[in-house]
Amino acid sequence: GENVEQHPSTLSVQEGDSAVIKCTYSDSASNYFPWYKQELGKGPQLIIDIRSNVGEKKDQRIAVTLNKTAKHFSLHITETQPEDSAVYFCAAPNNAGNMLTFGGGTRLMVKP
Amino acid sequence: DAGITQSPRHKVTETGTPVTLRCHQTENHRYMYWYRQDPGHGLRLIHYSYGVKDTDKGEVSDGYSVSRSKTEDFLLTLESATSSQTSVYFCAISVEASGGLARNEQFFGPGTRLTVL
Numbered sequence: 001g002e003n004v005e006q007h008p009s010t011l012s013v014q015e016g017d018s019a020v021i022k023c024t025y026s027d028s029a030s031n032y033f034p035w036y037k038q039e040l041g042k043g044p045q046l047i048i049d050i051r052s053n054v055g056e057k058k059d060q061r062i063a064v065t066l067n068k069t070a071k072h073f074s075l076h077i078t079e080t081q082p083e084d085s086a087v088y089f090c091a092a093p094n095n096a097g098n099m100l101t102f103g104g105g106t107r108l109m110v111k112p
Numbered sequence: 113d114a115g116i117t118q119s120p121r122h123k124v125t126e127t128g129t130p131v132t133l134r135c136h137q138t139e140n141h142r143y144m145y146w147y148r149q150d151p152g153h154g155l156r157l158i159h160y161s162y163g164v165k166d167t168d169k170g171e172v173s174d175g176y177s178v179s180r181s182k183t184e185d186f187l188l189t190l191e192s193a194t195s196s197q198t199s200v201y202f203c204a205i206s207v208e209a210s211g212g213l214a215r216n217e218q219f220f221g222p223g224t225r226l227t228v229l
Contacts, residue, residue, distance in 0.1 A: 001171075006154070032216040043202055043220035044155070089154055093216050098143065098162065098206070099170065100218055102154040 002027045004092050006103025013080050014111055021106045023090035024072045030092040033073045034100070035064060038087045048075070080110045115139045116221035118203050124227045131190040133224050135203030137183075143206035144186040145170075145218065146178060148199040155202065161186055193228045200225050 003026040013019050025033075031052040036044035050057045050064045050073065057064050061080075066073040077084055087107050091100040115138035125131050135144060142163055147155040147170075157170030159178040167178050175197060179187045190197055203221040 009152075034217065036220075041223075043204075043222050046217060046219065049217065097216055099145075099157060099160065100216070101171075102156070104152060104154045 002030060002092050002094055002101040004090060004101050004103045006090050006106055008106060009104060010107045010109070012109045012111065015080060015082060017080055019077045019080050019084070019108055019110075021075045021088055021090070021108070022072060023074070023092075023103050024070075025092040025101075026071070027092065027095070028068075028071060029095055032093050032097070033064065033066060034091050035062075035075045036089040036091070036102075038089065038105075040086075044089055077108075080108075082110050082112050084108060085110045116203060116205060116219065118201075118221040118224050120224060121222065122225045124229065125193055126229050127194055128192050131193050131226065131228075133188045133201055133203075133226070135186040135188070135221060137186075137205050139205075140183055141205040142183070142208045144180065145204040145206070146176075146186065146188045147202045147204065148172065148197075149202060149223075150199050158188065158201075190226075193226075195228050198226060198228045 006023045034049035037047045038044040048059050048062050048064050050066050061078050063076045087105045089105050090103040117136045119134045145160040146158040149155050156172045158176050161167045161180045177189045201224045204218040206218050
């Protein structure tokens with residue numbers, strides 16, 4: 001099955017700096033890579049995703065890059081703000097596309 | 113929030129007692145999932161359903177059973193709760209794509225915090 005590893009497990013940045021979270025996956029057939037943000041006491045919320053036919057996708061201050069050869073994908077947050085503080089999860093699907101395997105999560109802390 | 117509610121939101125129970133958690137959705141989605149979330153492990157799939165009475169095991173299914181007698185409800189049962197099942201449980205849905213397969217995007221409910229003493 002799919003194996004997803006996420007790094008770092010915690011990340012502390014100063015407000016206004018950039019943050020980068022990286023995930024690696026094992027199944028070369030995976031073709032969809034979502035990122036979720038989880039705020040305290042809430043369920044994970046899908047914030048951005050990328051499919052394997054593109055190498056980068058942006059949505060305002062967040063972007064995701066994908067390197068299929070190296071089997072890794074990354075979340076980039078620019079101009080971080082205190083409200084970006086949360087736990088972020090990456091994920092990758094199984095072959096059938098009906099299940100997601102999640103990384104272990106990254107706790108991002110943005111210091112004002 | 114994709115119209116997903118979970119009940120109860122918090123529960124404290126004792127070892128050996130049965131516990132049932134409910135996930136309810138209002139948008140008629142075919143695919144539903146139960147995950148548990150523990151520190152350092154992210155989200156791990158317990159069971160999932162691809163239709164009424166159609167369910168399958170996930171990564172950590174031991175000690176759990178599920179039932180789906182109608183589209184809108186997906187129940188997770190701990191037949192005899194153990195302290196290792198203390199966790200936060202999340203339900204999720206996936207929208208159905210053309211052809212009947214699940215789309216990759218999953219949307220989560222608010223979670224149930226379960227403590228087994």
